[in-house]
Amino acid sequence: MFAISVEFLFGTYRGDPDGTANMGRQQPGEWPPAPSRLFSALVAADGTRDACHVTDGRELCWFERLPAPRVHADARVNHQPLHTRYVVKHASGQGIGAAGRAKWAQKEYVARGAAPVRPGTRVSVRDPRVVYRWEVAPPPAEILASLRRRAARVGYLGAADSPVRLRVGEEPAGRLPAAWEPDENGDIVLGVPQPGDVGVLDRMHDQWRQRGASVARLQFPALHRQTRYRSPGHRGSERSGGEVVAWLRLAEPVAGRRIGVLTGLFKAAVLSLYGRLHGDVPAVLHGHGFDASGYEIARFLGLPDVGHEEATGRVQGLALWLPATADAEVRGKAQVAAFGLRRLVGRGLDVGVVALAGEGISPSPRGASLWPEAWVGPSRRWATAVPAIHERRKSLDIDELGRWCEHAGLPRPVGFREARGPFVVGGVDLAPAEVIRPGRPGLPYSHVEVWFEKVVVGPVVLGSGRQRGFGLCTPLDETIA
Template identity: 50%
Template sequence: MEYVGRTGIRVLPGYRVTPRRPHVVYRWDAEVPPRVFNSLRRRAARIGYLGAADTPVRVRVSDTMPDVEGSPAGVYRPDPAGDLAINVPEEGDLELLDQMFDAWRRHGPGVGRSQFPALRHRVGYRSPTGRAGVDRGGVVAWLQLTGPRAVRGRRVSSVTAVFKDALLSRFQAIHGEPPPVLHGHGFRRTGFDLARYLALPDVGDPRSRGDIHGLALWLPPGSDSPERARIREAAFSLRRLYGYGVDVSVRPLMSEAGASAASPRRWTRTARCWTTVLPVVHERRVSVDLKEVARWCRHAGLPGPSEFRSARAPFIPGGADLAPAEVNRPGRGGRPYSHVMIWFDEPVTGPVVLGSARQRGLGLCVDVPGDGEVNAA
């Protein structure tokens, strides 16, 4: 069937997939003034299709809350720890689309999407078959470093510092005052729940050199969806990191092909055994035993480990063996640090980051293949 409103070429014959029950309800729990409600009804009546242009629909707006609880198709509910991530619109998207269209009319196809902030606002939802999850926080932006010269893993503290400064500056320019979760000033929750700025090195292969190929921004549990979306937008709009002796181009990670070190799959696996690729900075000046490592894990939102090993040097090829000046910040006093390998009774999903310098990316871990049986010998 050809949609009557189409003025372009005919759609080629092919398969079409439609819901078995073609009745979809979007529900908002909000009070709308009568004038606005009537305007919404008139606008909805003008909608001819949703999705592909050859799928005509009829849209109606009602002020009567439909009974969706008993729907055979089930109900999808917003849930930061849900099993789905759905792209949703946000305030300001229409204005930005108008700006993009005006720029295209003036300058033609030379206008690229990269000149405008991303319109992807992914929000967690729980599907009808998904279990209610526990919000443990998560990465909101994966970035890839580009340029002719690699950034050595020994520069991790400088890289994460300039990453943080650039993000705060960019957020200020786009949205105004950055939220305390990004910088810690005026933060009303515990200091263990701040954002983590992660540098992602190339490790694990016998030829790995530990060069930094990517960045990740992790936010703690409890961050609301609009705040996460604004932070993600600011991170994705970064194009250059400059300062502290670092000068490198950066872009959103659009594809995992050829970017194994920056790949989310590299750092979000589920495993029982994890080892540090960047040394963990100890939280206290005490002997490191299983009880102390369990304290690190608890503060990082992880279960307590069943076993651990500790050493001055890394356990994995490409791991960074840093000097004290490369770990401790000037004027803050030196803290002990080491590399660890830890085992959990149950599999743990990454990213796993331990120690008092988690916010600076130190203590980043990677899973050990085979749950570390060989290494434990």
């Protein structure tokens, strides 16, 4: 047994796991604090390599190899969204300009503008203690001593206004709060360190020293590893299998009617770059060469703006989904290829592509469709944002829809309704020529709303056009946080 206890000295915690706080859209706050936050705090406490003062860094290599821990934390928390505030922007050499003078001018500071600061959401806890427990053998004495020295130097977790006190030991004292358990069918995701993270951080630091501010966090996707956890009292869920390895955003929105063209260009670009970077493209990406039925292949998804009053249906982002049968090496290489895309050009489209990050995205409801939560759920009720192409030429009933769900790796539904037009605001409404590919037999297509007995974790994609992103669904009932 090995455990680290964290006590929040102010009884509050503030963190921004995915950049949504910078957009003013973080709701609710992050809870419990991800294990990756604890790892980052330990790294910052005494640095790595020559920057170490009271340790030699070996304890970090031991720590990053630990499995996902059990997280004990009080589930009774209050989420307090903090108001956006404006601070003086100390820009040297230039004024704020005529265009921005009225909106951004600081009355007390002549010729200086204001910059918005969006602090996100503060979580207030009843029990200020969080305990991370690993069911592993305790570390050697020298490793344990080094971890304790690092823990003594940690001042805060998450934001700087969340001061903490850490204790490192083999067994936490006292009665523990409820536990968040690692579970592939869990209802939340938390960042977890993985082997090699210390090396990635060192490379990031070296690159920053050489190139300065041009080094961006999104250039090192290997640091981003999320693990599903089951929250206390969660009744369980069904997953669609597989995972999204890359979320991307478009420099400019594309009309929803071009979604088939866009996902086709996305697929071609990923396959081309994968081949140039890594050699032979695996069958799971291109979909050819399978000898039997029942296999799953990659899905190239377009993410339209749907589900809110201002929804336009324009495609704002892209996602690459790979089935669970794809091994870790293929997933990693495909992610590198997807993140390496810069433009998609062809068939009348020319649009820039960047890896999804918090900067540059408007903090309005129209940015919501870019974030994974808009497509992952979990939820019991889903509706197509992009029409689903039928698998056979027959009327759709509950048995036929159950067949679709089985093919997509989903449980059988308990109810549904079907319509020619979308059920959600902004849902993409397409003409036959925008769905049926030239030279292919034309199958019926429609929008559907589906109910499952248990909550289902997405992305949920139904029908025969799954690889091209047709049949992509959005959760309808309130997301379980």
